[in-house]
Amino acid sequence: MGKKDIQAHEFLANNARFADLCNYFLFDGREIIAPDELKEQDTTEIFSAFGISKKELHLQKWRDLLKHVVVKSTNHCTYIIIGVENQSEIHYAMPIKNMIYDAINYGRQTKEAAKMHKKKKDTKNNAEFLTGFTKEDKLTPVITLTVYWGCEEWDAPRSLHEMLRISDESVLQYVSDYKLNLIAPCEISDFSKFNTSLGPVLQLLRVANDEDAMGNLITTNLAFRELENEAVETINVFAGLNIQPDEEKEVTDMCKAWDDHYRSGVQNGIQQGIQRGIQQGIQQGEHAKRIEAIENMISLGLTKEKILTKYSEEEYEEAEKAMLVET
Numbered sequence: 001m002g003k004k005d006i007q008a009h010e011f012l013a014n015n016a017r018f019a020d021l022c023n024y025f026l027f028d029g030r031e032i033i034a035p036d037e038l039k040e041q042d043t044t045e046i047f048s049a050f051g052i053s054k055k056e057l058h059l060q061k062w063r064d065l066l067k068h069v070v071v072k073s074t075n076h077c078t079y080i081i082i083g084v085e086n087q088s089e090i091h092y093a094m095p096i097k098n099m100i101y102d103a104i105n106y107g108r109q110t111k112e113a114a115k116m117h118k119k120k121k122d123t124k125n126n127a128e129f130l131t132g133f134t135k136e137d138k139l140t141p142v143i144t145l146t147v148y149w150g151c152e153e154w155d156a157p158r159s160l161h162e163m164l165r166i167s168d169e170s171v172l173q174y175v176s177d178y179k180l181n182l183i184a185p186c187e188i189s190d191f192s193k194f195n196t197s198l199g200p201v202l203q204l205l206r207v208a209n210d211e212d213a214m215g216n217l218i219t220t221n222l223a224f225r226e227l228e229n230e231a232v233e234t235i236n237v238f239a240g241l242n243i244q245p246d247e248e249k250e251v252t253d254m255c256k257a258w259d260d261h262y263r264s265g266v267q268n269g270i271q272q273g274i275q276r277g278i279q280q281g282i283q284q285g286e287h288a289k290r291i292e293a294i295e296n297m298i299s300l301g302l303t304k305e306k307i308l309t310k311y312s313e314e315e316y317e318e319a320e321k322a323m324l325v326e327t
Contacts, residue, residue, distance in 0.1 A: 002088070004149065005086060005088065007234055007237040008086035008088065008234070010230070011230055012084055012147070012198075015035035015067075016035045017196045017197070018035070018038060018065065018067060019031075019034060019035045019037075019069075020195050020199075021084065021145065021183065021198060023195075024183070024194055026143070028193065029190075029192075029194070031195065032071060033069050037069055037072075038067045038068070039067060039068040040066075040067060041066040041067055041068050042066070043062055043063040043065065063101055064083075064084055064086050065083060065084040065086075066081065066082070066083045067081070068080070068082075068140075069081075069082060078141075079140050079141075080140065081105065081142045081143070082142075082144075083102075083142065083144040083145070084144070084146075084147060085097070085101075085146045086147050086149065087147065088238070090150065090154060092156045092157065094157070094180055095157055095158070095163060098146065099160065101142075101144055102142045102144055105142045106139055106142065110132070110133050113137050114131070114132025115132075117133075122134075143181065144181060147183045148184040149205060149238045150185075150238075151186060151206060151207070151208040151239075152209075153184075154187070157180070158179060158180040158182060159178060159180060160176075160178040183202075185202045185203070186206055188202060188206065197223075197227055197228045197231035200223040200231065201231050201234050201235055203221070204218070204239060205235075208239040214239070214258075218254050218258045224258075226251040226253065229245035229246065229250055232252045232254065233245060243257045243258065291319045293311075295322060298320070
């Protein structure tokens with residue numbers, strides 16, 4: 001895993017932020033999923049089946065994050081498995097990637113049901129015995145969310161149908177579609193629907209290509225006055241900043257840190273300008289000395305061929321022109 005993948009994983013592994021992400025996308029910001037109702041799941045997706053030669057075939061994939069949750073409502077509880085895939089770059093086959101993850105999970109659920117029935121020996125007929133799945137068995141829904149951490153527009157397919165070579169509706173109606181559940185900063189219009197530091201992070205990434213817009217957001221949005229250090233580190237990684245978190249506290253005043261960052265940038269710019277000026281002056285002085293040396297050699301009667309053994313053709317021509325001007 002790269003630095004961006006690790007940072008995104010660690011940031012969203014936090015149950016409060018994970019629940020916040022799910023509530024934003026699935027319930028329009030309503031706090032339906034509580035952080036303490038999330039249970040970690042093994043992110044390794046494995047499915048095995050017997051092939052034509054009766055050899056067991058294995059398919060194994062690793063998700064970024066996978067959690068089990070109970071969604072409670074007035075009349076009932078719904079069990080859901082929610083996976084999150086982090087993307088620091090645009091992925092042009094993301095619907096397929098997520099579809100495979102979900103299919104493997106459903107396949108694993110059916111195999112677990114078959115093992116249970118085999119152990120209990122409670123199948124009622126031949127069909128149930130052969131499939132290992134009974135008429136009463138139900139699967140736990142799997143929802144995969146894709147979080148895109150870039151600030152550019154997501155121009156990749158958002159469904160399986162968009163990836164197909166055909167567009168004939170008479171055929172497409174028989175091809176099962178699979179849509180991408182995408183969360184991208186540039187597509188979010190209301191960041192007030194977030195209740196954790198995830199909101200300010202995504203809001204800043206939305207304007208990460210515009211330093212003036214970033215500065216305006218940080219200095220006017222109160223959420224950045226006390227931003228969790230983990231959020232600051234995430235911003236640094238994905239927005240390319242170098243804001244130092246307040247190591248004495250768990251939160252950082254991004255407004256002050258931004259001002260320090262800006263002042264440091266101005267000072268560095270001044271110093272770099274001074275250094276460039278000094279260097280240019282040195283180079284100009286050295287160049288003038290070389291031209292003067294060529295003029296002296298010409299005045300002493302040295303041939304052009306002799307002079308070009310030490311100096312360039314351009315320098316020789318510049319010296320000749322300078323001597324003509326002087327005369």
